[in-house]
Amino acid sequence: GENVEQHPSTLSVQEGDSAVIKCTYSDSASNYFPWYKQELGKGPQLIIDIRSNVGEKKDQRIAVTLNKTAKHFSLHITETQPEDSAVYFCAASQTNFGNEKLTFGTGTRLTIIP
Amino acid sequence: DGGITQSPKYLFRKEGQNVTLSCEQNLNHDAMYWYRQDPGQGLRLIYYSQIVNDFQKGDIAEGYSVSREKKESFPLTVTSAQKNPTAFYLCASSGGRLNTEAFFGQGTRLTVV
Numbered sequence: 621g622e623n624v625e626q627h628p629s630t631l632s633v634q635e636g637d638s639a640v641i642k643c644t645y646s647d648s649a650s651n652y653f654p655w656y657k658q659e660l661g662k663g664p665q666l667i668i669d670i671r672s673n674v675g676e677k678k679d680q681r682i683a684v685t686l687n688k689t690a691k692h693f694s695l696h697i698t699e700t701q702p703e704d705s706a707v708y709f710c711a712a713s714q715t716n717f718g719n720e721k722l723t724f725g726t727g728t729r730l731t732i733i734p
Numbered sequence: 735d736g737g738i739t740q741s742p743k744y745l746f747r748k749e750g751q752n753v754t755l756s757c758e759q760n761l762n763h764d765a766m767y768w769y770r771q772d773p774g775q776g777l778r779l780i781y782y783s784q785i786v787n788d789f790q791k792g793d794i795a796e797g798y799s800v801s802r803e804k805k806e807s808f809p810l811t812v813t814s815a816q817k818n819p820t821a822f823y824l825c826a827s828s829g830g831r832l833n834t835e836a837f838f839g840q841g842t843r844l845t846v847v
Contacts, residue, residue, distance in 0.1 A: 721792070
């Protein structure tokens, strides 16, 4: 089955600086890669996703890059703000019927230092 | 207001008792999932269902059971056979196939006392 590894497990950055979180996956058949943000005591919320036919996707201060050859993808947050502090999870899945279940990384606790 | 609702938010159970966690969605999603979250271990898949009356075991199904009698509902029972049930449980749903974005509920924190 799929295995997703995520690094680092904790990350502290000064407000206004950039944060980068990296994930690798094992199953070359995976073709959908979402990123979730989880605030304390709440369920994860999707912040951005990318499919394997695209190398990069950007939404305001958040961007995701995908390298299919190396089987890794990364989340980039620019101009970080205190409200970006949360736990971030990457995930991977396939979009063919029977394989849509998401496999998650172990999470990154991001702390923005004012 | 469309969404996915888990209840209760907090649940206490005595050792040896079964307990059922509720998950309801009104998003008309075909697929539903149960994940368990422990500190430092991310989200691990317990069970998932792609259509009504069908479900499959995930990575950590032992000690759990589910049913999917209605499209909107996917309850999870934590049985007495689950040796370490204290955890945060998350339910999710997605459209399935090409509509893979998963929406999560707010979670149920189960504590065995």
